[in-house]
Amino acid sequence: MMSTPPVVAVGGVRSNRVRLPWLTAGCWLLTLLYFPVSIAVARAWPSGYSWSGNYISDLGITRCGEYTDRDGMSRAVCSPDHAVQNLMFVLTGLLTVVGALGWAGMWNGRWFRAGCILLAGAGLGIAGIGLAPWNIRTQVHDTIALLQWFLQLVGMILILPEVTRRLRSLAVCTALSVVISVIGGVFLFASSHSGLGAGVSERIAFDTLTVWGGLVGLVLMLSLGSGGRGGRRPETDRSSR
Template sequence: MPTSTVDTGRVRSNRTWLPWATAVCWLLTLSYFPVSLVVAHGWPAGYSMSGNYISDLGITRCGEYTDRDGASRWVCSPDHAVQNVMFVSTGLLTFAGALGWARMWRGRRFRAGCALVAVAGLGITGIGLAPWDIRPQAHDTIALAQWFAQLAGMVLIMAEVARRRRGLAVGTMLAVAISVIGGVFLFARNHFGLGAGVSERIAFDTLTVWSGQVGCVLLLTPEGGRRGGRHPETGRSNRRRHG
């Protein structure tokens, strides 16, 4: 009798705090956008959303830099430390959110997708720990790996999300498509006129926008967005019986 009571209390506790904590982690990633805007606003010579890369906000030394297309740009980010801390924290929040979500829903593909999104989160953290002007090769390699991980993760997650939350599934599908299009623009010569900065944001920042959508669904939906299926802790059906 006492054991049963303790087990039931643990299940109820988990059902209460896990969806909430996971949703909060996802939603807090959105702070990346206002913080980045503040850092960009602090540039003495002005920051160009199209001409400058996202990573330029975290470059630690002022100077003239040349990208792979041979185009040069002036970079001076006085608040680079703030931006790099933001990269690290956004990555860790993404990592925590993905792991929390993996515990809430079932499915091997879904959990594999969450694991890849968690890897993408670690990639964002790595970008903050390896500013481009200090470790350019490591920075670019981590960023590329992050992009592939976020795409593969969202694709694997999509099937389970479609079964449970169709609205989120549509958002996930759009995030994948937009990110792929951004990647094509980013690696194309002259970026189809959009500029490297805009192309890079379309390719990479879709993950953070999607994270906010996931956070809203988990926060506003009872039992963290579960619809039908079985509870991950008890194995009992989540569907209510009528009659």
């Protein structure tokens, strides 16, 4: 006796395909919540947070005190809302993971999907930073941060050809983000940060990529809202397999 479950299954697959682009765009866009939350955490510092003199990770340090960086420079740290910041690191990382893997399911291309997997790995790194505050697991924290930065850069480079074929404006922003982030890394690892300041150089290296992720979400969402499919082109899909 014949039954109809296959029809129901097909309908479910179609429904999932419709929801996936919106979920992907939404997750990328929500990563921008990182910025207002970080500003709020910084404003809660009793002695004031220095955007140039303090590191990003100082917002998540769990105990007030004087801390010394690798250059021997001492900085005052007291972040009452450190738990909020660390939770935001974890949330931003998980949103990045879902956004990257969702994007991999939207477009074809071996290198594109490999790049998305690396971006998802970077998202896990962001979450790991929140789970390993700098003052508690210093070496683990620094290693995760360096790996996260590397994975994001390589991931963005790998997806660039496919993004160029589908959404050229986003491709330009992607290439610029890679260049700017690399420049920030040069200042970050230079002696005394070449006078730019630890906080400024670190934000150029890391936060440029967070801004890019939010831009990805915005561009994909605008494409979907205008009746597109997140930049999806059937003829490109066939040729890029």
